[in-house]
Amino acid sequence: MPVFELGYRAYEGQLISPRLRWWAIMRTGIQLAWRSKILRRVQYLAWVPLLYMIPLFFGIGLMMDPAYKGARHPLLGMVRELFGPRLVNAVQENPEAFRTTIWLMAFAFLAGTIQPIITGVVVTIIAPPLISNDVRTKAFLVYFSKPISRWEYVLGKLGTIVFFAFTTTLFPAIALYVLSIAFSPSFGTLFDTLSVLPKITLGYLALTVPSALVALFISSLTTQARFASVGWIVTIVFGHAAFQVLSNTFELRESTFPFLLSLFESVHTLQLGILGVRDVASQVPGMLIPEHIMDLCAPDPRYSPWTAFVVLAGISALCVVGIFKRISAPMKI
Amino acid sequence: MLIELENVSKRYGAFQALDGLQARIRPGVIGLLGPNGAGKSTLIKVLLGLVKLTTGTARVLGHDTRKETRAIRQVVGYMPEDDCILAGMSAVEAVAYAGELARLPYLNSLRRAHEILDYVGVDEERYRPVESFSTGMRQKMRMAQALVHSPKLVFLDEPTSGMDPKGRARMLRLVRELFHKKGVSVVISTHILTDVENCCDSVLILGRGKLLVYDDLETLRKPVDASVQVTIDGELGSFERALEQRGLKTSRVGPDELRIPGDGEQVAGAVFLAAGECGATVRRLARSQNSLESIFLDAVASTAAPAPGAKAPGGSPKNDLAGRSRT
Structure with a gap:
């Protein structure tokens, strides 16, 4: 027993804004998820690609610096290897005109290669227990006996995933952007590339939000987090495998249908649509994007970003409805 | 008035969970009694705004349960019967979290969680994960979660089930004290009649979704x-x-x-x-005094469907309390 007991007293302190009710759910979710050693390691690993990307952006900086025109430098060699000598020569002739396109290409390269895999791993670690644990222990009654709505509950859970997904994708990208601006030859670089930051932010939202909602919906379907993990992995891996197989069959070679099976393809297409490398490049006279870069930076012509947007919006809406139904069901018993 | 029920009905498909409840419940410690399936949990969920009424109007502390659910939940606490564990948290974190969900700032919520855990009798165990708690400890923690945001009314669903005699006595003392010393009204839903006899001021008995009895315990016990x-x-x-x-x-x-x-x-x-x-x-x-058991059994027997040819159920004439409601 305590030596001194205060007893029960009514709380007379301040209350936080009603608009921030979801914040407590998100903050606590982050706090609990951060206790996972695996998640912490994945978070550190997510920054490893910057070891390649930082020198690449320095190389791009050198490429756009007239003083390095025709110079032999290991970082310039790296840039030449990635973008091809013809494009590098064209950029060196008129660096300001090409800057935004080149930067968007570099960010599309970052966002389209290793980062979706890291996001997938992060979501696999965080999302499965988020709702399934509440289903198992009927913890909804703790949430919904307090002034919390279903929207705020889902927003708080979604915020937890989005935060960790952003720390492995958007935050490294922003760090890269800030570093590149800081070490760019002129202050004008900031104004030339001002449109890049909102584009990459929107691009990563397009990657994170639908993925997180799908994972949360799967989590709400079961009381066991491990089943939710398996469900999420199967959805992603088998969906993408089905896309790979079907898109190469003769009958479906020109069809949009196989793309609809792969969440990754829809997300990636929308991301590339938002970055809009091809649209920006088409406005630059003399812009010749090498084919291997175009494959990485531009959406597949069979699947338009708008279709991907509609598909992802539909999937997200269905997931929200499904989650609402699952979390409301225990209340009615 | 603490709770006002006007022709409150709730139907789940063909099942009538609540059937035309009509009552004006005064502040105090109120025992909510009824056999399984009588509608006790449904009534609590209706009053919390967790399930929508089919017909009628219910008000809790003057707030309409249809339109002002958030206002109700801000001033009402609920201790559910189910485990409702927030996985991966210690007791103090779980209670502080419940406070945060009710809009208390993080640090205030943490301070308040410690105060309330002291009050309900969770000592150093508060730093242990809640999954490792015994049933009694979990009950205390849930009680703390219900009280952390300083409600004016608390619904306790089976608060003493699974507790040892000492813990049970302490819990009942807290319940009594909550209203008589702190002014917090309490509605206890339970099957343990002695708990109600020991700590309640009034009793509300439900049977097959109908309100059978609502009156002060003292009045009911007078033959x-x-x-x-x-x-x-x-x-x-x-x-x-x-x-x-x-x-x-x-x-x-x-x-x-x-x-x-x-x-x-x-x-x-x-x-x-x-x-x-x-x-x-x-x-x-x-x-002679009516025991709560006889009051309860007589009230519930009046709603039981009589077998063909059988005599209508009911105890002694003086215990015939079904339908007795002072509103």
Whole structure:
């Protein structure tokens, strides 16, 4: 027993804004998820690609610096290897005109290669227990006996995933952007590339939000987090495998249908649509994007970003409805 | 008024969970009783705004349950019967989290969680993960979660189930104290009638979704007719005959116990004379009181569907309390 007991007293302190009710759910979710050693390691690993990307952006900086025109430098060699000598020569002739396109290409390269895999791993670690644990222990009654709505509950859970997904994708990208601006030859670089930051932010939202909602919906379907993990992995891996197989069959070679099976393809297409490398490049006279870069930076012509947007919006809406139904069901018993 | 129910009905498909409840419930410690499936949990969920009413209006502390659910949940606490564990948290984190969900700032919520855990009697265990808690500890933690945001009314669903006698006594003391010292009204839904007898001021009994009884416990326990109960050592049959010869009617309520209608002082003389006459010893003589058990059983029996050809259920006439509601 305590030596001194205060007893029960009514709380007379301040209350936080009603608009921030979801914040407590998100903050606590982050706090609990951060206790996972695996998640912490994945978070550190997510920054490893910057070891390649930082020198690449320095190389791009050198490429756009007239003083390095025709110079032999290991970082310039790296840039030449990635973008091809013809494009590098064209950029060196008129660096300001090409800057935004080149930067968007570099960010599309970052966002389209290793980062979706890291996001997938992060979501696999965080999302499965988020709702399934509440289903198992009927913890909804703790949430919904307090002034919390279903929207705020889902927003708080979604915020937890989005935060960790952003720390492995958007935050490294922003760090890269800030570093590149800081070490760019002129202050004008900031104004030339001002449109890049909102584009990459929107691009990563397009990657994170639908993925997180799908994972949360799967989590709400079961009381066991491990089943939710398996469900999420199967959805992603088998969906993408089905896309790979079907898109190469003769009958479906020109069809949009196989793309609809792969969440990754829809997300990636929308991301590339938002970055809009091809649209920006088409406005630059003399812009010749090498084919291997175009494959990485531009959406597949069979699947338009708008279709991907509609598909992802539909999937997200269905997931929200499904989650609402699952979390409301225990209340009615 | 604490709770106002006006023709409250709730239907799940073909099942009528609540059927035209009508009551005005005053502040205090209220026992919510009823057999399984009577609608107790549904009524609590309706009052919290967790399930929508089919018809009628319910108000909690003046707030409409249809339109002002958030306002209600801000001033009402709920201790669910189910485990409702927030996985991966310690007790202090779980209670602080419950406070944060009710809009308390993080640090205030943490400070408040410690105060409330002291109050309900969770000591150093508060730093242990809640999954490792015993049933009694979990009950205390849930009680703390219900109280952390300083509600004006608390719904407690089976608060003492699974607790040891000491923990149970402490929990009941807290419940009593909450209203009588702190002004927090409490609604206890339970099957343990002695808990209600020990700590409640009024009782609300539901059966098959209908309100059977709502009144102060003290009023309910007063028998409708004055009578006394006599316990004797000796032959009960000859004692009964001796009383009947003196013009007193009797009814057996136990193997050595009789109930005799009439005023205590008038009956007492006849009882001792009859006992002397038949060589019995009067062990106990007291004015009759309705036990909560008899009140409950009589009320619930009135809603049971009678078997074909069977007599209508019901106890002694003075215990016929079904439909008794003082609003």
